[in-house]
Amino acid sequence: MIVRQAANVLEIMEFFAQTRKPATLAEIADHFGWPRSSTFNLLATLSEKGYLYEPRPRAGFYPTPRLLAMAQMISEVEPLPPWTHTLVADLSAETGETASIVAPAGVMAVFIDVVESQAAIRYFATIGHRVPIHATASGRALLLQYSQEERDSVYRKIEFKQYGPSTPISIDAVEAELRNSIDRGFCQSFGDYSRDLAGAAIPLPIGGRRLSVVVAGPEFRIGPRVQEVAALIARTVDRLRPKAAA
Amino acid sequence: MIVRQAANVLEIMEFFAQTRKPATLAEIADHFGWPRSSTFNLLATLSEKGYLYEPRPRAGFYPTPRLLAMAQMISEVEPLPPWTHTLVADLSAETGETASIVAPAGVMAVFIDVVESQAAIRYFATIGHRVPIHATASGRALLLQYSQEERDSVYRKIEFKQYGPSTPISIDAVEAELRNSIDRGFCQSFGDYSRDLAGAAIPLPIGGRRLSVVVAGPEFRIGPRVQEVAALIARTVDRLRPKAAA
DNA sequence: GATAAACGTACATATATGTGAATTTATCTG
DNA sequence: CAGATAAATTCACATATATGTACGTTTATC
Numbered sequence: 047m048i049v050r051q052a053a054n055v056l057e058i059m060e061f062f063a064q065t066r067k068p069a070t071l072a073e074i075a076d077h078f079g080w081p082r083s084s085t086f087n088l089l090a091t092l093s094e095k096g097y098l099y100e101p102r103p104r105a106g107f108y109p110t111p112r113l114l115a116m117a118q119m120i121s122e123v124e125p126l127p128p129w130t131h132t133l134v135a136d137l138s139a140e141t142g143e144t145a146s147i148v149a150p151a152g153v154m155a156v157f158i159d160v161v162e163s164q165a166a167i168r169y170f171a172t173i174g175h176r177v178p179i180h181a182t183a184s185g186r187a188l189l190l191q192y193s194q195e196e197r198d199s200v201y202r203k204i205e206f207k208q209y210g211p212s213t214p215i216s217i218d219a220v221e222a223e224l225r226n227s228i229d230r231g232f233c234q235s236f237g238d239y240s241r242d243l244a245g246a247a248i249p250l251p252i253g254g255r256r257l258s259v260v261v262a263g264p265e266f267r268i269g270p271r272v273q274e275v276a277a278l279i280a281r282t283v284d285r286l287r288p289k290a291a292a
Numbered sequence: 293m294i295v296r297q298a299a300n301v302l303e304i305m306e307f308f309a310q311t312r313k314p315a316t317l318a319e320i321a322d323h324f325g326w327p328r329s330s331t332f333n334l335l336a337t338l339s340e341k342g343y344l345y346e347p348r349p350r351a352g353f354y355p356t357p358r359l360l361a362m363a364q365m366i367s368e369v370e371p372l373p374p375w376t377h378t379l380v381a382d383l384s385a386e387t388g389e390t391a392s393i394v395a396p397a398g399v400m401a402v403f404i405d406v407v408e409s410q411a412a413i414r415y416f417a418t419i420g421h422r423v424p425i426h427a428t429a430s431g432r433a434l435l436l437q438y439s440q441e442e443r444d445s446v447y448r449k450i451e452f453k454q455y456g457p458s459t460p461i462s463i464d465a466v467e468a469e470l471r472n473s474i475d476r477g478f479c480q481s482f483g484d485y486s487r488d489l490a491g492a493a494i495p496l497p498i499g500g501r502r503l504s505v506v507v508a509g510p511e512f513r514i515g516p517r518v519q520e521v522a523a524l525i526a527r528t529v530d531r532l533r534p535k536a537a538a
Numbered sequence: 539g540a541t542a543a544a545c546g547t548a549c550a551t552a553t554a555t556g557t558g559a560a561t562t563t564a565t566c567t568g
Numbered sequence: 569c570a571g572a573t574a575a576a577t578t579c580a581c582a583t584a585t586a587t588g589t590a591c592g593t594t595t596a597t598c
Contacts, residue, residue: 047333047336047555047556048333048336048337049297049333049334049337049555049556050297050554050555050586051295051296051297051298051585051586052298052300052301052334052338053337053341054298055301055302056301056341059362059366063362063363063365066365066366066368066369067369070545070546071545072544072545072546080587081586081587081588082545082546082587083546083547083548083549083586083587083588083589084585084586084587086547086548087293087295087585087586087587088298090293090294091294091295091298091299092298092302093397093398093400093422094294094422095302095420096402096403096418096419096421096422098397099397099402099404100396100397100398101370101395101501102396102500102501102502104545104594104595109363109367110395110402110404110420111367111404111405111419111420112418112420113362113363113367114360114363114364114366114367115418115419116305116306116309116359116363117355117362117364118360119309119310119312120305120308120309120312120355120359120360121355121357121359121360122312123313149347150345150346150348151344151345151346152339154339156342156345156356158345158356158357172358172361173342173356173358173361174341174342174343174356174357174358176340176342199563202563254348255347255348256348293548293549293585293586295585295586296556297555297556297585316575316576317575317576318574318575318576326557327556327557327558328557328576328577329556329557329558329559329577329578329579330555330556330557332576332577333555333556333557445593448593
């Protein structure tokens, strides 16, 4: 069950992140199609907790720096080493596609760092974006780092759906694809999850954390050069990863 | 009316900001005294929206960098000029007390930047902290920047409560104190809002925004040297504020 | 300066939602 | 490797909660 008002809080904050200017109660209510009274209660709650204020009288609400302060606290622990951001930045620059660092989240994989392609047609993803772990290159690069038991445990919770023509719709299909990936030397996906979307990924274990790097983009651009892209990922990781660390 | 699940989202995030490590459903539920099932729904919602993930299987949840990305977006607009942080940092260092930048939020004043005192006994405040605008030095330094009509509009919404022995409990009392402040050259408060708490503040208009700076601490330390502290604030602002700007 | 429109706020009520208990799944222990 | 213990899910129901409606206030229009 989704907790509506919890989601609404996030949506309001995302709204401010997009518009980047103060908004009145009425504007917010209209934007989301929420009743004024409900919007009023929400804004009052956020204000009371110190996350919203009124920069100038009658000009509407805007978030206080409190959210930033909190987010910085949270992110200071176990931050990704700086070279991982260089990694995705370099990969995106060299391939012209979207590059990301991905982490596991149950049956899903979450993007925890993203550098987007500059191309007009591109894979649009943001930090926090989630995709099924078994039906994506990046996700399978995570699964490769699991033990058989851990994978089985994940499989039990997966609801196998036919996202696209090539989606693996059984445990066996996923396991087979994982074996292929090992032989091939990297993980790939051609429209397994999202139509026309292709990607190449490899595992990226960092200090006990199971992560992966992926380069993804439209099938017509990635397809002809998956090998090449995968090799580039591997080389770039080799170049940037400190030699001492695991 | 306070929206409970909205507040809960913020509390969960604050919890992570404090503990700075992954927490399981059970730990979170126990910490807040929430039922497991409700906690489950909340965590599921936050995960689904991409704000929480499971760094390693069965080791609990932790926020993704998405919150940080969002907060940075929000804060990039109209950021406070860097010298304002230097201002509160210097003031806190020189006085040994807590120094803050404060902004209006209806009948309240919000702390939007804070450098805390290092003293054992100190004024504890964080970014986002809110105090009544009429019953604090920092708040009155904001009111001084309002027109009479704007002030009247605020007064109508204030619920005058006797927070402490010297709280102004009427419009006249507030207006009188504002006149005193003008004559005195700065705003002050001795336990008006919080017992044993004293502070000195001056208006700090920046680029059309109505802000104030305040130095606050225990009455026994601030009391004997309000004048001195207020003068220091004024001098420090003069020193740091760029000459060209308003 | 008067009138109209928009906006923000309060409250009672029907209903969407949170929750206690039951079920399933995972982990620990001898 | 069982059996026990703890954690994670599910579900039906009662109740806490979102909202329709109404009112006062502020801003825009003429």
